[in-house]
Amino acid sequence: MKNYSRQREEIIKVVKESCDHKTAEEIYMIVKAKDPAVSRSTVYRNLGLLVENNIINKISMLVGPDRYDYITKPHNHAICTKCGKVFDFDYKFEYEKIKQIVIEQTGVEISDKGIALDGICDFCRKNN
Amino acid sequence: MKNYSRQREEIIKVVKESCDHKTAEEIYMIVKAKDPAVSRSTVYRNLGLLVENNIINKISMLVGPDRYDYITKPHNHAICTKCGKVFDFDYKFEYEKIKQIVIEQTGVEISDKGIALDGICDFCRKNN
DNA sequence: TTCCATGCAAATCGTTTGCATAAAC
């Protein structure tokens, strides 16, 4: 991420200000509303860059497109596998202990981006 | 899943017997080796059905295609975001407590399929 | 003999890439 660009600035702003967890397409539509000339590839390219630079997180979904999340502090996600909504929750996992156990058992050094759990949200449980 | 089919039987067998966590394409290739007439769509259709019926798990990846996992008992995954390998690990999360907290905070009723963590595996840490 | 599952090919979805132009430094 060497050079500044107006488009990137706006993309960051959209992710930062959205309390839900938007898809690339949603972010594209919002940015496009302000600046009709932006292209989808600019959005995808910048989201990729921002993930690489640990400015935003990418959340991979069991169903549907990936979603993005501005990084403030590590937090956890509860993901509805019906509608795809992502909810934040607070819980103090025994992080250091888990990290230790995982690397011993698997060799994988886990990142501290929080933990994601899948389930069904309130709305989808009721309306289905 | 109403009617039996030879193809589905074989697909289940492949997922069941693979200790790693295969992609749909890998499963397709293995099944195809035994039965050259199977089509890719049959593999995808059956994997979908098997997930719906809680016979196998689908694992969504930060990068690359989804992977599948035969359900024996709940267990956790450590996923390498470089190479895409999925490793199993054992750790007794305080499951009931977490479930309670998540539903209170988010309304999401989480499934008991275990927890997935992202990180970088031993091999990728060394060779990169 | 009525469904359900299959194989095939085409369609779709989400994302990435090549290339010429435009903006940053």
Add this chain to the structure above:
DNA sequence: GTTTATGCAAACGATTTGCATGGAA
């Protein structure tokens, strides 16, 4: 002036779908 980012359109990988046929109950 030299890079780096953009916009566009085409390519791409992974997955889904429509439809005619074959197999299961």
